[in-house]
Amino acid sequence: MQTANRLKGLEQSPIRAMTQRCEAVGGINLGQGLCRVPPSVELLEAAAHDFPSIDHSYSYAEGDAGFRADIADKILRYQGLDVDPSRQIVATVGATGAFNAVLSAFLNPGDGVLVLEPFYGYHVACLRFFGIVPQPVRLEAPAFTVEREALQAAVTARTRAIVICTPGNPSGRRFTTEELEVVVAVAEEHDLLIITDEIYEHIYFSPGRHISPATIPGAAERTVLISGLSKTYSIPGWRLGYAVASPDLSRSIRGAADALTVCAPTPLQQAARHALRFPESYYENLRDLYDGKRALLTAAFEAAGAKVGKPEGAYYLFVDCSGLGARSGHEAAELLLEKAKVATIPGEAFYLDDPGIPYVRACFSHPDDLLREAAQQLREGLAS
Ligand SMILES: Cc1ncc(COP(=O)(O)O)c(C=O)c1O
Known part of the structure; x- marks a missing residue:
């Protein structure tokens, strides 16, 4: 059976490819936009309590x-x-x-x-x-x-x-x-x-x-x-x-x-x-939590020589890697994976045509421990 035309070219190949490469080298995957912050315990307990009824x-x-x-x-x-x-x-x-x-x-x-x-x-x-x-x-x-x-x-x-x-x-x-x-x-x-x-x-x-x-x-x-x-x-x-x-x-x-x-x-x-129905404090805490993660990963990329404009929202850094000597997003992502064992997504994945800029996307919706580990690998791997 032939696959329908509507499916052609739909696979998110750069993200999937990077995930596989990252697994192969035992790296830290900051490429995928997965939400790795745990849900509120209050929500889970209330949901579990209500579920049978x-x-x-x-x-x-x-x-x-x-x-x-x-x-x-x-x-x-x-x-x-x-x-x-x-x-x-x-x-x-x-x-x-x-x-x-x-x-x-x-x-x-x-x-x-x-x-x-x-x-x-x-x-x-x-x-x-x-x-x-x-x-x-x-x-x-x-x-x-x-x-x-x-x-x-x-x-x-x-x-x-x-x-x-x-x-x-x-x-x-x-x-x-x-x-x-x-x-x-x-x-x-x-x-x-x-x-x-x-x-x-x-x-x-x-x-x-x-x-x-x-x-x-x-x-x-x-x-x-x-x-x-x-x-x-x-x-x-x-x-x-x-x-x-x-x-x-x-x-x-x-x-x-x-x-x-x-x-x-x-x-x-x-x-x-x-x-x-969570109170305003829930949303304030969420913003503080992500602000801390943003700052942590930003400092690591900057220490490694990349340029990070402060994101105004969401949980990604879109990082300019020209300071690392990269000429394209693909080159930058390769370099980060090879030297620091940190997977990111080449910026080209977010454009229809080659944007001609050496950007990568890194997701910071991860536990702080993992972000600290990634930060250390970026510092050590790219300082050399
Ligand atoms: C911009 C944007 N819209 C939608 C989604 C997916 O939302 P949902 O899980 O509600 O389908 C994502 C997930 O990464 C996203 O980044």
């Missing part, structure tokens, strides 16, 4: 009503968006499930979607899976700023949507109000849907805070906010996400989510309500 059947296609009500409360508290949980939220199988539901609800094969480079690989993989054409908009290193001219230049007659990831993987950018206003203005001018992936909404570093693109005037009617619980509560395996949009858009997203997966896991939606 909660509903183990299907939920509505749009999700458990209580789960959606708690999501709406949290969105009001932290994003300042007032949404009706019965008509504007669809629970999904991870943020990835939400992204796929949105693509299948609004886009047809051959449509074009603007993606900001460097991009999150799954965004492009999912677009391709549906036969949608990714249209790259290069954000120039090291600032990775959104420029109106670059957006305008990428729009063609086939363009139907734009994907924004903030805080961004891998750039660590948290787009400013001004940048988001540019996105919304271009979307309004060309009648584009705005799909915002805000999975790292609670992992950001001072100064400033996360701004949801959906809060920009003019955005609400054409924006789908996508997020999930994987990163904020360190429960990626629970596969809980959601899409938030106008009642009109939400109806179509619900239809797509229903056809794709019937519903998100019902018992886990109910158990996760404990997490959604």
Whole structure:
């Protein structure tokens, strides 16, 4: 049997290849974006306590009503968006499930979607899976700023949507109000849907805070906010996400989510309500925890001679390795693996065409002990 065309070229080969190479040399894998911070014990205990008595059947296609009500409360508290949980939220199988539901609800094969480079690989993989054409908009290193001219230049007659990831993987950018206003203005001018992936909404570093693109005037009617619980509560395996949009858009997203997966896991939606009600201190602690990890790994790369712009959010460093003598991301990743036994992802993996910059992505969502070990290997391996 022939594999369907939609699967061709989808494998995340640079990440998989690096993982295998890392295992072969017994190295430390900072390449994959795995969330290695443990979930809160309180959440696990509360979930275990509730588990025998909660509903183990299907939920509505749009999700458990209580789960959606708690999501709406949290969105009001932290994003300042007032949404009706019965008509504007669809629970999904991870943020990835939400992204796929949105693509299948609004886009047809051959449509074009603007993606900001460097991009999150799954965004492009999912677009391709549906036969949608990714249209790259290069954000120039090291600032990775959104420029109106670059957006305008990428729009063609086939363009139907734009994907924004903030805080961004891998750039660590948290787009400013001004940048988001540019996105919304271009979307309004060309009648584009705005799909915002805000999975790292609670992992950001001072100064400033996360701004949801959906809060920009003019955005609400054409924006789908996508997020999930994987990163904020360190429960990626629970596969809980959601899409938030106008009642009109939400109806179509619900239809797509229903056809794709019937519903998100019902018992886990109910158990996760404990997490959604955590006090503000939980989110402050999470930010402090990640800030410490960010500082630890940044110091190690800088001591080794690389340049690290401070990420404003998410849990990655996008590291400029020109100071190590590397001329490309591939060369840099090879060097780090060979000399320090630390695996990273070559920057090329986050662009459609060779960006011509020697960047690698390193993930810092790991236990501090492992990050300290990686730091030591970087210092020792690259000092020689
Ligand atoms: C930008 C971004 N969106 C979505 C996801 C996956 O989210 P989920 O586990 O909710 O499907 C990731 C995971 O690495 C990510 O980096």
